[in-house]
Amino acid sequence: MPVNLKGRSFLTLSDFSAEEIYYLLNLAADLKAKKRMGARGNLLEGKNVALLFEKASTRTRCAFVVACVDEGAHPEFLGKNDIHLGGKEDVKDTARVLGRMFDGIEFRGFKQSMVEELAQWAGIPVWNGLTDADHPTQVLADFLTLQECLPSGKRLKGVRLTYVGDGRNNMSNALMIGCSKLGMHYTVGSPKSLFPDPDVVKKCKTVCEKSGGTIKVYDDPKIAVKGADAVYTDVWASMGEEAEKENRMKLLSPYQVDSELMSATLRDDTIFLHCLPAEKGHEVTEEVFESQASKVFDEAENRMHTIKAVMVATIGNI
Numbered sequence: 001m002p003v004n005l006k007g008r009s010f011l012t013l014s015d016f017s018a019e020e021i022y023y024l025l026n027l028a029a030d031l032k033a034k035k036r037m038g039a040r041g042n043l044l045e046g047k048n049v050a051l052l053f054e055k056a057s058t059r060t061r062c063a064f065v066v067a068c069v070d071e072g073a074h075p076e077f078l079g080k081n082d083i084h085l086g087g088k089e090d091v092k093d094t095a096r097v098l099g100r101m102f103d104g105i106e107f108r109g110f111k112q113s114m115v116e117e118l119a120q121w122a123g124i125p126v127w128n129g130l131t132d133a134d135h136p137t138q139v140l141a142d143f144l145t146l147q148e149c150l151p152s153g154k155r156l157k158g159v160r161l162t163y164v165g166d167g168r169n170n171m172s173n174a175l176m177i178g179c180s181k182l183g184m185h186y187t188v189g190s191p192k193s194l195f196p197d198p199d200v201v202k203k204c205k206t207v208c209e210k211s212g213g214t215i216k217v218y219d220d221p222k223i224a225v226k227g228a229d230a231v232y233t234d235v236w237a238s239m240g241e242e243a244e245k246e247n248r249m250k251l252l253s254p255y256q257v258d259s260e261l262m263s264a265t266l267r268d269d270t271i272f273l274h275c276l277p278a279e280k281g282h283e284v285t286e287e288v289f290e291s292q293a294s295k296v297f298d299e300a301e302n303r304m305h306t307i308k309a310v311m312v313a314t315i316g317n318i
Contacts, residue, residue, distance in 0.1 A: 005313040009119040009126045011112075013136045013178045014203075018211065021143070021181060022155070028144050028302070028309035035070065035305065043316040045072030047103040052118075053129075054080045054109030059276060059303045060129045060137070064106050067308035071316070076102070080109075095121035104315045107131075125314040127307075132238075135170045138275050139178040140306035145299045146230060149271055157183040157212065162228040164189040164221050164255050165283055166248070167196045171234045171275055176215060180204035183211035189224025190217065191251050221255050222264040231265065232273040233257050233283045249282065257284040262293065271295050 003023040013021060034041065049068050053061065061077065068075040078085075085094045091114055098105055099122035107115045108129030119126035128136055143156060150159070161179055163172050167190030176196065179186035186204075188196055195217055205215050218224040225231050236252045237245040262270060272284070272294045280286045288294065312318060 006315075006318075007125060008314050010136060010310050010314065011115055011119055011126065011128045012134050013139060013174070013181055016181070018181050018183070021140075021178070024140060024306065024309045024313060025144050025147060027313060028140065028306040029147075031308050031312065032144075032302070032305040041071045043071040043312045043318060044068060045317060047073040047311075047315055048101065049073050049075045049311070050098050050102040050105045051075055051077045051129075052083070052085060052105060052107045052109070053077065054085075054107075055130065057108055057129070059300055060106075060108050060307075063137075063304035063307045064129070064311075067304050067311060071308065071312065073103075073311070091117045092121040094118075095126075096123070099123040104311060127310055127314075131170065133170055133173060134177070135174040135275070136178070137303065137307050137310065138171065139174045140310070141299050141302040142175065142232070142273055142275075143178060143182070144302045144306055145273065145295050146271075148298065149230075149295065155182075158185065160185045160187070160227055160229045161232060162187040162189060162225045162230070163232045163234075164224060164257055164261070165233045165252055166190065166194050166236060166238075167217065168194055169234060169238055171232075172196055173200050175232065176200060176204045177207075180207040180211060180213050180215065183208075183213040185214045185216075187216045187218065187224050187228070189221035189255060190219065191255070192219050193251070195219075221261055225261060225265045225270075227267065228265045228270055229267075230271045230273050231257055231262060234275055235277070235279055236283055252283070256282065257288050259285070259287055259291075262288055262291075273299055276300055 065075045095118045104125045106127045106129045110132050112131040112133035115128045167188040176186050236248040274296045
């Protein structure tokens with residue numbers, strides 16, 4: 001059945017089928033090839049895109065801006081001090097105003113409920129650039145990077161991805177959701193006090209019953225990474241958790257991704273992934289970060305191609 005995502009918001013991968021996720025990945029690969037040939041397009045020509053940022057960003061902001069310009073759209077950056085979102089003006093009013101002026105809205109901030117409320121009231125597609133609960137555009141980039149490392153034509157079903165670190169943060173949640181959709185084997189290596197939210201695990205395991213994927217959680221990082229196709233980590237204290245940094249360093253130091261942990265995969269072709277920015281010397285050593293196994297800058301580039309695919313699929317001239 002043909003996939004049509006026109007007019008859809010992109011808030012979480014929970015809202016999308018495996019077929020729809022693969023559609024976005026394949027579209028991103030096509031757009032990446034087009035970009036590599038030096039071709040610009042008109043798939044977003046005449047479109048105006050609002051970029052709402054409560055949290056600072058390098059990759060998300062740059063990816064949306066360049067993706068817009070490449071395909072003929074106009075991006076308008078609106079920082080937390082530029083508009084009244086959630087302050088002087090409530091979210092549903094801001095959403096309805098922006099919905100009259102723009103063709104799509106990106107939101108990067110704290111509350112998942114805020115991006116959901118924007119989508120409820122805007123009347124146009126809203127895209128989640130990151131919240132405290134989820135990070136779906138990052139996962140698309142991660143999956144495109146993984147797909148590029150597989151033999152040509154091989155799908156992600158059955159791929160083993162291990163996340164090591166804070167198992168209940170937005171990145172772990174988003175990866176778990178995405179892996180469950182595509183029938184991948186997702187494993188978390190984390191201290192028990194930072195195990196994933198049981199409700200998220202339960203929902204994802206239910207999805208796995210149909211997709212053929214698995215969800216496993218261990219407090220021993222070496223057990224968690226055994227057999228992994230990819231080892232993934234993130235900073236130990238996310239934005240807004242800076243006060244927890246010292247405690248997290250003590251708690252998570254045994255979960256640092258170093259050469260010894262990479263060797264515990266018992267494979268010589270395991271890749272290393274990180275959403276960036278990285279605090280080298282903490283969650284990952286410089287040695288692993290700069291190794292041949294590291295695909296972090298492929299991931300960073302793929303943010304732009306996959307974000308472009310999301311916008312083209314939902315508001316584009318296709």
